[in-house]
Amino acid sequence: MPAHSIPLSYQKPPPRAALSHIPGEDGWPLVGSTFETLADPKGFIESLAAKHGLVTRSHVLGETGVHLLGPAANELVLLDQEKKFSSTFGWARFMDRVFPRGLMMLDFDEHRQHRRALSVAFKAGPMQAYLQALNTGIAARVAQWRAVPGQMLFYPAMKQLTLDLAAVSFLGTGIGPESEGLTRAFVDMVAATLAPVRRPLPGTQMRRGVRGRAHIVEFFSRQVPLRREAGGDDLFSQLCRATTEDGALLSPAAVVDHISFFMMAAHDTLTSSLSAFVMMLAANPAWQTKLRDEIVALGLRPGEALAFDRLEEMKLTEMAFKETLRMIPPVPLIPRRCLREFTFMGFTIPAGTSVGVNPLFTHYMPDLWPEPSRFDPSRFAEAAQAGRHRYAFVPYGGGAHMCLGLHFAYMQAKCFALHFLQNLRVTLPAGGPNAWRMWPIPKPKDGLPVILAPA
Ligand code: HEM
Numbered sequence: 144m145p146a147h148s149i150p151l152s153y154q155k156p157p158p159r160a161a162l163s164h165i166p167g168e169d170g171w172p173l174v175g176s177t178f179e180t181l182a183d184p185k186g187f188i189e190s191l192a193a194k195h196g197l198v199t200r201s202h203v204l205g206e207t208g209v210h211l212l213g214p215a216a217n218e219l220v221l222l223d224q225e226k227k228f229s230s231t232f233g234w235a236r237f238m239d240r241v242f243p244r245g246l247m248m249l250d251f252d253e254h255r256q257h258r259r260a261l262s263v264a265f266k267a268g269p270m271q272a273y274l275q276a277l278n279t280g281i282a283a284r285v286a287q288w289r290a291v292p293g294q295m296l297f298y299p300a301m302k303q304l305t306l307d308l309a310a311v312s313f314l315g316t317g318i319g320p321e322s323e324g325l326t327r328a329f330v331d332m333v334a335a336t337l338a339p340v341r342r343p344l345p346g347t348q349m350r351r352g353v354r355g356r357a358h359i360v361e362f363f364s365r366q367v368p369l370r371r372e373a374g375g376d377d378l379f380s381q382l383c384r385a386t387t388e389d390g391a392l393l394s395p396a397a398v399v400d401h402i403s404f405f406m407m408a409a410h411d412t413l414t415s416s417l418s419a420f421v422m423m424l425a426a427n428p429a430w431q432t433k434l435r436d437e438i439v440a441l442g443l444r445p446g447e448a449l450a451f452d453r454l455e456e457m458k459l460t461e462m463a464f465k466e467t468l469r470m471i472p473p474v475p476l477i478p479r480r481c482l483r484e485f486t487f488m489g490f491t492i493p494a495g496t497s498v499g500v501n502p503l504f505t506h507y508m509p510d511l512w513p514e515p516s517r518f519d520p521s522r523f524a525e526a527a528q529a530g531r532h533r534y535a536f537v538p539y540g541g542g543a544h545m546c547l548g549l550h551f552a553y554m555q556a557k558c559f560a561l562h563f564l565q566n567l568r569v570t571l572p573a574g575g576p577n578a579w580r581m582w583p584i585p586k587p588k589d590g591l592p593v594i595l596a597p598a
Pocket of ligand 1: 409416478
């Protein structure tokens with residue numbers, strides 16, 4: 144059922160009283176448990192689960208919703224075999240004004256058609272072209288860091304690098320002087336997804352986000368016909384040429400929505416996960432050495448690019464990156480809205496309820512992950528994974544909406560690890576590692592100071 148034909152009643156939350164049979168917390172008058180959730184989402188959800196179990200209720204950001212916790216809940220909601228859970232109406236309250244028709248914001252048949260068309264951008268040919276851009280950009284930045292060893296704030300540096308890499312691998316090199324204005328517009332759109340004032344009133348972040356979107360739409364719309372003509376290996380050019388099953392090109396408006404959403408989906412997740420990766424390697428020097436040895440064993444000359452067909456040789460690097468995603472998942476909570484009543488673990492949940500599955504909670508369940516706070520990439524060795532629930536590790540979600548860029552993410556992580564560890568040794572200043580703010584996308588509270596030295 145396409146989202147636009149869903150009866151309006153399904154999009155509305157049920158009255159609060161309709162969820163009173165679900166165990167949970169009302170929190171403070173009006174604000175509910177918003178502050179507790181924002182301050183410590185992991186601690187809050189773990190305390191709810193300890194008191195009430197794996198189906199529990201809380202009132203956050205103006206709405207009472209239900210948390211469905213653990214791998215069986217992840218499977219039910221993400222796999223969604225009965226098409227009961229809408230991603231459109233789950234994400235709408237964050238995305239609707241700034242990324243209204245990104246892929247993740249489409250449901251069911253319409254989503255399937257667009258996803259099929261967009262998948263062309265992640266085939267081996269285009270991926271090789273992106274990898275070339277990543278190799279060049281990362282090698283140059285690591286060389287700059289190596290030239291000035293010592294203490295640096297890593298998170299902002301990583302954010303800048305991710306933006307710069309996206310500008311080339313996503314948009315190609317033809318952006319020129321417009322690039323600064325586009326970056327600003329894009330940053331405003333992302334910030335608006337979580338702006339506390341949800342209407343674009345003068346002076347608000349939402350207003351800046353909506354203006355940013357207008358700027359991006361105007362610029363990208365002009366580019367679509369040019370890119371269709373010119374070809375080009377970048378991701379935007381791939382999307383411009385993407386076709387649906389019947390061979391038709393996507394409309395320019397759809398291409399613009401998709402490319403801006405892709406940039407959003409990739410940017411903060413990669414910044415967060417690669418920063419966390421570096422922190423984990425700094426805090427676990429034995430693993431840092433193992434990964435460096437794996438990289439040395441590839442036998443590349445200094446500065447030589449990592450080839451696409453050698454990515455799979457970096458098995459330990461992939462395991463360590465996965466362990467990082469387990470401990471600090473860039474999308475800690477995945478929202479949906481149920482379109483029809485359903486029953487889970489004996490609880491009946493009415494149509495319209497906002498439901499959340501929780502990678503962060505699942506990734507610390509001790510029966511799935513013994514000693515969950517210990518960084519141990521060997522959990523992802525092939526033998527160790529046998530018999531683990533398929534939905535125990537869900538940093539990329541699952542089912543129809545499973546992250547379309549996950550291979551891109553592994554590729555960027557490996558390319559980054561290669562250049563970084565070939566050239567640099569990383570440690571944490573005394574007192575580290577420091578705390579992360581886990582919501583909405585994890586970020587180190589102190590910007591992540593690290594000490595870099597030549598390897
Ligand atoms: C470590 C990095 C990343 C993580 C942890 C991550 C996580 C996720 C998650 C959890 C979802 C599913 C959300 C849901 O089901 O509601 C998702 C969807 C998506 N991601 Fe990623 N992502 C990452 C990197 C990327 C990159 C690099 C790209 C693009 C190049 C990308 C593009 C997308 C797209 C297009 C979707 C929507 C898929 C759909 O609805 O069919 N992501 N991602």
